[in-house]
Amino acid sequence: MEGLVLALLGGAIAVFLAGIGSAVGIGYAGTAANGVLSEQPEKFGTMLLLVALPGTQGIYGFLTAL
Amino acid sequence: MAILPIKKIHILGHKSIKKELIDLLYERGVVEILQSPDNTGTEINHENSAVSDTDIILSRIEYSIKFLEKYAAEESPEFLKKECSTRSENILPEDIYDFCKKKEEEISALTQKKEKNIKLISxxxxxxxxxxxxxxxxxxxxxxxxxxxxxxxxxxxxxxxxxxxxxxxxxxxxxxxxxxxxxxxxxxxxxxxxxxxxxxxxxxxxxxxxxxxxxxxxxxxxxxIVSLESLHKSLLKEIKKKFYLADMLKAEYNKYLNLKIKNLAYEYLSNTEETFYLCGWIVEKNIKRLKEEIEQKYSEAEIFFTDPSQEDNIPVFLGNNRVVDPFTGITEMYGYPAYNGIDATPLLAPFFALSFGLCMCDGFYGILLAAGAIFVIKKKSKGMSQTSMRFFKMIFLCGIATIFWGAITGGWMGDIIDRLPGSFLFLKNFKENFVINQINPSENPLNFLILSLILGTIQIVFAISINFYYQLRIGNKFFAFFQQLPTITIHLLLLAVILSIAGVLPSGKNILNIYAILFTCSLLSVAYAQWRINNNIVDKLFWAVFSNYSIITGNFLSDTLSYARLFALGLSGSLMAVAINEISLMTMSLPYYLGIIPMLLFLAVGHIFNIAINVLGAYVHTSRLQYLEFFSKFYVSGGKVFKPFGATGKYMPESG
Missing domain, CATH: 3.30.70.2750 (Alpha-Beta Plaits)
Structure with a gap:
């Protein structure tokens, strides 16, 4: 029983921390990208890449939890 | 191909037909007029020209529209409708502008006075x-x-x-x-x-x-202050009563905008005393009709076409068939492809729809999406811009894909069919006909994960294959065979090894040896390619190693794992649906069937909420997969949009 609790807790922590980190990271990148796009809208692709990069960590956290 | 070939059009003519010809081109809307070569050196002087006059009128009309709409926004639509329908009179845009200007000054004077009084009181x-x-x-x-x-x-x-x-x-x-x-x-x-x-x-x-x-x-x-406020109110009322003029102003705006476009076209031509010369872009498929029409009507004009040269910044016109066209918006959002690049629209369309469906993964939701999209297309198509039309068509196709995945995974509004009483057995049978239980997200999540990863692998290998083809097309055979081809083989070999270990593919010492040999060859080939295209020794060494490293970790591991998001969204969506059903059915324990109404209410609100957040998630994440995992492998953006000379409008007429 205790093992299961620990396992679930571990999973939950993995999702939570990774999710929080991703959210914060995307926030930073998004703010910056917004600024760039207002001046150079044609850089959408590059900016999207930079904004989405921190999101990857969230997915990894999710997978780890599984 | 989906990027349609474009030619340069040249028209030489006598000045007597200049106006008629410009009007004709304007009507047809197939030519993008360029500034003539001998005109480019001299700065076009807009001052005192017809263009700058229309510019002033345009900005005034726009100001009036914004002014009227700003105050009208505070009123209820019914009030405005009443006001609009009761009046019709002819007023010049100039007069409306003066009216708006005057009222704005009055309002600002009133507000200033009021503020001054408030300050005094305090x-x-x-x-x-x-x-x-x-x-x-x-x-x-x-x-x-x-x-x-x-x-x-x-x-x-x-x-x-x-x-x-x-x-x-x-x-x-x-x-x-x-x-x-x-x-x-x-x-x-x-x-x-x-x-x-x-x-x-x-x-x-x-x-x-x-x-x-x-x-x-x-x-x-x-x-x-009280009297100022009542004055202010009556002023606002006066302004709101003029709101019905906004529609007329919008039409005027479009009229002047088009006038400006025509005037600009005249300035782009180069003239001699008796003739004029026009130069522009035209999509190749439109050439025949335009040439015939002009030659038939005007004997005083000479028309001919040339191939664009290397230095030209050729505009891009995307033409796709009806099924694929709705997905053009996805490509456009990323940025137009370069003229000699590849239009990703037809290539991403099936993957986009399938990925979207996998995220939603519920037949009933799919039916709602598709039906909703059809409804909007049929009812509101009048006056809808091409972009939103495409969007709804895309939602329709994605809805179909959602029904497909929903049927296979057995998701119909979550697990609602299993909860229905016995008399609905036919629905159960209907469901069982399509369902493949091994990939039900809530029962067999691991298989569902593998399904999304398979979809990802297919798309990634497909993307690298496109780049292989692209490199061949632009004549870069070396890069195609030594970099792209081995990238594909590395990918497939790693996959084969995994499948062998999992027992899906036969594994044996001989087979694994063959794998190892092929794998080594591929790695060496990539290293060689990088060695050759880089110049100094540090770069050569670094890229030879790093390129291989990034193929394995970047392409194979990271990009494929990114498709796990499809699984995550599909799973959370269907679990949410099940939870909503569970909560709703709790109310059925109330006596005398009292629970039916709250149950239906819960079901409706819950599932609508679930659809809303799922559609948002599915759209965003599917787009992201296309942009980051798919486009990054082959797409060359940076194309200039083909903008034909013709009627246009900023304010689209409202649908009736």
């Missing part, structure tokens, strides 16, 4: 208890009076030090005290010094000659 309010009329608050020959405020904590100190005067507190709110100081004129300087040292700041009453008391003045000011 200044005077602390002195309310002063019962003396203002014109009597002034010194005599021998005595002076000082009114002002001081920090409450300094007040005591001031009174103690003030030997030559008397301080009277009018009002003290605990922080600031409002006081009047009486003093003898002879001691004026010393009193003022003491007051200043204690942080006293003097206040002089506005309108100090008035014979009213402060409280009377306050009353007057408040009365004035």
């Amino acid at each position: 200044d005077l309010l602390p002195w309310k208890n002063l019962e003396t009329p203002l014109n009597r608050i002034r010194g005599t020959e021998t005595a002076g009076i000082l009114c002002g405020k001081i920090a409450s904590k300094n007040l005591k100190h001031l009174i103690e030090n003030l030997k030559d005067g008397i301080a009277e507190t009018v009002y003290d709110n605990g922080k600031i005290a409002y006081i009047a100081i009486l003093y003898s004129r002879e001691q004026q300087e010393s009193v003022e010094n003491i007051a200043r040292d204690n942080g006293f700041s003097a206040f002089s009453f506005p309108d100090s000659d008035s014979n009213l008391t402060v409280s009377d003045q306050l009353k007057n000011l408040e009365c004035e």
Whole structure:
């Protein structure tokens, strides 16, 4: 029983921390990208890449939890 | 291909047909007129030209529209509709502009006055208890009076030090005290010094000659504000009554905009005394019809076409068939492809729909999406821009894909079919016909994950294959065979090894040996390619190693794992649906079937909410997969959009 609790807790922590980190990271990148796009809208692709990069960590956290 | 070939069109003609020809091109809307080569050197002087005149009119009309809409936005649509339908008259845009300008000035004057009064009231309010009329608050020959405020904590100190005067507190709110100081004129300087040292700041009453008391003045000011406000209200009403003019203004705006476009076209031509020359872009498939029409109508014109040269910045026109076209928006959002690049639209379309469906993964939701999209397309198609039309068509196709995945995974509004009473057995049978239980997200999540990863692998290998083809097309055979081809084989070999270990593919020593040999060859080939295209030795070494590393970790691991998001969204969506059903059915335990209405309510609200967040998630994440995992492998963006010369409008007519 205790093992299961620990396992679930571990999973939950993995999702939570990774999710929080991703959210914060995307926030930073998004703010910056917004600024760039207002001046150079044609850089959408590059900016999207930079904004989405921190999101990857969230997915990894999710997978780890599984 | 989906990027349609474009040619350069040249028209030479006699000036007598110039206007007619421009009108014709404007009507057809298939040519993008370029500034003529011998015109480009000289800066076009817009001043005093027809273009700058229309610019002024356009900006004035736009101002009027914005002004009217700003105030109309505060009113209910019914009121405006009534106002609009009861009036119709002919007013020039110029007059409306003057009207708006005047009203704006009046409003701003009113607001300023009101603000001034409010400020005055807040200044005077602390002195309310002063019962003396203002014109009597002034010194005599021998005595002076000082009114002002001081920090409450300094007040005591001031009174103690003030030997030559008397301080009277009018009002003290605990922080600031409002006081009047009486003093003898002879001691004026010393009193003022003491007051200043204690942080006293003097206040002089506005309108100090008035014979009213402060409280009377306050009353007057408040009365004035009330009358200003009613004035303001009637002004607003007057403006709102003119709202019906906005529609007319929009039509006028479009008219002038098109006039401007035509005038611009004239300025792009180059002229001699008797002839003119026009140069522009045209999509190849439109050439035949235009050429025939012009040659038939005007014998005074010579028309011919040339291939664009290398230096030209050729515009891009995307043409796709009806099924794929709705996905053009996805490509456009990323940026147009370069003219010699590849249009990703037809390539991403099936993957986009499938990924979207996998995220939603519920047949019933799919039906709702598709039906909703059809409804919007049929009902609102009038006046809808091409972009939103495409969007809804795309949603329809994605809805179909959602039904497909929903049927396979057995998701119909979550697990609602399993919860229905026995009389709905036919629905259950219907469901069982399609379902593959091994990939049900809530029962077999791992298989569902593998399904999304398979979809990802297919798309990634497909993307690299496109780049292989692209490199061949632009004549870069070396890069195609030594970099792209081995990238594909590395990918497939790693996959084969995994499948062998999992027992899906036969594994044996011989087979694994073959894998190992092929794998090594591929790695070496990539390393060789990088070695050759880089110049100095450090770069050569670094890229030879790093390129292989990034193929394995980047392409194979990271990009494929990114498709796990499809699984995550699909799983969370279907679990949410199940949870909503569970909660809703709890109400059925109420006696006498009282629970039916709350149950239906819960079901409706819950599932609509679930659809809303799932559609958002599915759209965002599917787009992201296309942009980051798919486009990054082969897509070359940076194309210029083909903008044909023709009728256009900023304000689209509202659908009736």
